[in-house]
Amino acid sequence: MDIKESITVFDALSQEARLRAFRLLVQAGPDGLSAGAISEELGTPQNTLSFHLSHLSHAGIVSSRREGRSIIYLANVDMMCELIGFLVEDCCSREIANIRQDKKKGCSIIELANYCCKPKKKAAANG
Amino acid sequence: MDIKESITVFDALSQEARLRAFRLLVQAGPDGLSAGAISEELGTPQNTLSFHLSHLSHAGIVSSRREGRSIIYLANVDMMCELIGFLVEDCCSREIANIRQDKKKGCSIIELANYCCKPKKKAAANG
């Protein structure tokens, strides 16, 4: 993910209706949710929500498929993971964070030093 | 971090000058950078940049201290980690991501399933 793309994603997530819609979609998982269902859940008129869904879609963090008369939206969790990677990237050079692959578990592992995330505690004699 | 706060942070990071300034500050680490240094690096007029730094500061992802005539800005990496936690939160319920504390290493560990971050591979007989 480059800086332009990440700006597009941040912009997409920087509006309440959109962020709440995205979170609903992440929670909904692979089944996704119809535009109408999201509209009803958020209490946002369908045409307004459509504008926002289109915004999310353009940013690439949601995708959609038609199912009969409904259009089902899906969170693109992959993109979200890329965004997290982008955020953590700069930290790696400061020994604040570390990203590696665990092939046994089949996952990416991000380690964030606690002196970064828990600054209230005294730092250990470690760096 | 709640949804309102995260919107404020996403909004702060959704503009090129601000995101680039923030990344410079992350790279700069605890020493930080003066407003003038950032302005010069980005090629953005000081008053324009001041507007953006104030935006970042209001969102809480940078802080500042005065040093003589300069004002030194610092990335609030803690806030960035909270933001990552907020993003990952919804995934956890879907077994896509997981956050835990490793007390021996003194860090937070985020595990992101590869079927999330590496969708090009075939998924195992798992879902």
Next chain:
DNA sequence: CCTAAATTTCCATGTATCTAGAAATATGGA
């Protein structure tokens, strides 16, 4: 074809944001 349902596109209005010139504020040194 006709009607209903689900969603999007078009459009106008109001609001917020971005930008940079000019003026103001804060600091350091002679």
Next chain:
DNA sequence: TCCATATTTCTAGATACATGGAAATTTAGG
């Protein structure tokens, strides 16, 4: 005090975004 430096605040105009009513599009069923 006076001057130079560093940064912010004020201000105005241009641009972009959010909202929702009305019309258009797409699909389903008779």
